[in-house]
Amino acid sequence: MHHTLHEQVPMHINVSLDNMWFKLQSIELVRDGRIEQQLIESYVLIIVKSGVGCLTMDLDEYPLRQDAIHIALPGQTLGVTLQDEDELELYVIKFEVCWDSVSHPTFPLVGEIPIYPKAQTVLLCDLMYSYCRSEQPVERFRGQSAFLELLYWIIKNIRMLPELDSRTALESTKAYIESHYNESITIEQLARMAKISPKYYVDLFKKTYGKSAMDYVTEVRVNYAKQFMVQSDARLRDIAHQVGYNDEFYFSRKFKKEVGVSPTAYMKNRRRKIVAYSSPILGQLLALKMIPYAAPLHPKWTAYYHKMYRTDIPLHLSAYRFNEDWESNIEALIQAEPDVVISSDELQAVEKEKLRQVAPIFYISAQDKNWREQLQLTGQLLGAGQEADTWLLNYDRKVTHARGRLLQELKDDTILIMSIFKQSYHLAPARGMRDVLFQDLQLQSPAGVDPTVCNQSISLEQLAGFDVDRILLNVCQEPESLNHWQSLQTSSLWQNLKAVRRNCVYMISSDPWREYSAYAIGRMVDDLLKLVYGHRTN
Structure with a gap:
């Protein structure tokens, strides 16, 4: 059976935007596709220019591709990740919605919205991006009209579900796996449901979700097995049958390969x-x-x-x-x-x-x-006192090794760790940052900075006076902080910092750097090594 592409005929959907006004706030082209999880305070429209990725909105995950757009609401969180070596370019458009009347109807475009991919959609984004970056006010104003034209094109090209295209059919088979995991499932069966050949189905599933269909079946079954294992009267044979395995010994081998420990050991730990x-x-x-x-x-x-x-x-x-x-x-x-x-x-x-x-x-x-x-x-x-002692012993070994590697790379370079929250700057805002950098790894802080003090507030002028060689920077992932960070990068004071001129500013995330626990501390050491050794100076 060969895969065939079906001619797609637009089916228009009635979307009421009466009494609503829209104002474009900003448009950003994210070329590497990654967006750290952040809290948003405006409406956000995400449009893929090229490539694939994964979008998380609140607790929901969506595949990013060109046959769907996504809209998040104020108060939600969102972030974008890539799979392995995937490439992704996307537009992130922030906008406001206003109403003429006192009663505010629900904004009709929310979440994932399937569309018929049109070159016009990306072209409008390209034009809008160009207009908004113009130095001419009248051209920036023109970006507003391009945004309204974009909304029009989206509404005109919304796909009605269910579709007969292979991508949507693929998603239906994934949903089938999740609801029929306890039954016998084969590639041939899934391919028939998707109306494509088994070979094409295998390739398309792996390309879309980053894992094979049968590996996904195993993952779903093992995850359900973990849930059943917390029940005090659960028996291994019954759990195996509940998740689709007739042979409990085969199930045990699959479970150990997936989780790293046997089902018996896992159950003992979870009871x-x-x-x-x-x-x-x-x-x-x-x-x-x-x-x-x-x-x-x-x-x-x-x-x-x-x-x-x-x-x-x-x-x-x-x-x-x-x-x-x-x-x-x-x-x-x-x-x-x-x-x-x-x-x-x-x-x-x-x-x-x-x-x-x-x-x-x-x-x-x-x-x-x-x-x-x-x-x-x-x-x-x-x-578990012995486990605590063992972890600390292994951590001390890790730190000794990391200290030696960093000394080779950093030599006499000084280092600062700081955060931006709204429009303020703080040195070593969390205890773990100070403990790892200046106690465990014994890195050098610049003259005038007390490495034993946490959360010291400073000005940009004071920062410039430190003449620091390298900076670890954490930007709070909320709108005011992110907007201030965008404007800060164009200021002469920031651009003239020694670390900025040397291209030695390393972005760090709040997780793990703001958490104070053994596990987070260990991850900080790993993260620092990755940042320093993946970032070479001239």
């Missing part, structure tokens, strides 16, 4: 319902090789943990804006009936009182103890 009530506690548990039953997970505020452990942690607590939804978290924990809760002690009194009703709770002091002491105390509470 105790431990709650990591804050992300630093999750970082301490992972260093102890313990995966909790519940923990705060979010694509922005706990990006790494969400990506790596969301399928391993059954109960996802909200991490939105750092524990803003604590009341709903406690309600979820009451229903889950955990065995023990471990938390940092930086909670409101009313929150602590509510937590007492959930399970026995242990607080780890965030201020009185450093991360090493916090790790050892957590280990003692959970009977």
Whole structure:
């Protein structure tokens, strides 16, 4: 059976934009395709110019491609990642929506919107980008009309679903895998559903999702098996049958290959319902090789943990804006009936009182103890003191090795770590930054900077006076900070900094650099080595 392309006939959809006014705020061409997870305060339209990638909006993930556009709403979080060596260019368009009337109807274009790919769409983006970068006010004004024309073209070219094209059919087979994982599934069966040949289906699935279809079947089955394993009466044979394997020994081999430990060892570790009530506690548990039953997970505020452990942690607590939804978290924990809760002690009194009703709770002091002491105390509470000692021993070896490598590369260079929040600048805004750079790795800070002080506020003029060789920079991923960072890069004061002239400014993300836990500290060392050795000076 050969793949055939079907002629696509536009089917128009009625989208009511009556009484709405639109104002273009900005348009950015992201050439490397990556966008760090950030909180947005305006409407955001994302259009792919070329390539493929993955968009995360709040907790939902979408494949990025040219046959769909995506619109996010104010208050959502979004970020874009690539798969392996994929390339991606995309336009990020921020705009406002205003209403003529007192009643505000719902904005009709939200989330993923399938469209018929048209050269005109990207052409309008190219023109708008050119207009908005013009030095002539009348040309920048013209960008507004190009934006309205773009909205018109999007609405005129919306695809009605379901479609018969192979890409949409491919997505339907992926959804079929997710809902029929406990049944026998073959490539031939999936290819028939997509109405394409098995060979073309195999190639298209791998190209679209970065893994083979059968590897995805295994991944889905193993993830469901992990969920069943937390039940106290679960038996391995029953779990294997529940996720589509008739042979429990074959299931065990597949599970160990996928997870790294046997199902029996995994179940033993998971039967105790431990709650990591804050992300630093999750970082301490992972260093102890313990995966909790519940923990705060979010694509922005706990990006790494969400990506790596969301399928391993059954109960996802909200991490939105750092524990803003604590009341709903406690309600979820009451229903889950955990065995023990471990938390940092930086909670409101009313929150602590509510937590007492959930399970026995242990607080780890965030201020009185450093991360090493916090790790050892957590280990003692959970009977994993030996694991804590082993982790610290391995970390000290890692630091000794990293210190030697950095000394070879940096020589006598001085280094600063700083953040931009809104329009202010701070040196070493988090404890972990100071501990890793200036205590463990013993890097040199410039004259006039006290490396033992955290979160020191400075001006741009003071920064210029330090004459620092290298800067690690963390920009808060929210609109005011990002806008200030964009304008700062064009200022003469910034451009004349020694580190900027040498092209030695390294961008670092809040995760892991703002988290204070053993696991995050270890990741900081790895991240620094990657930044320095992947960035060569002339």
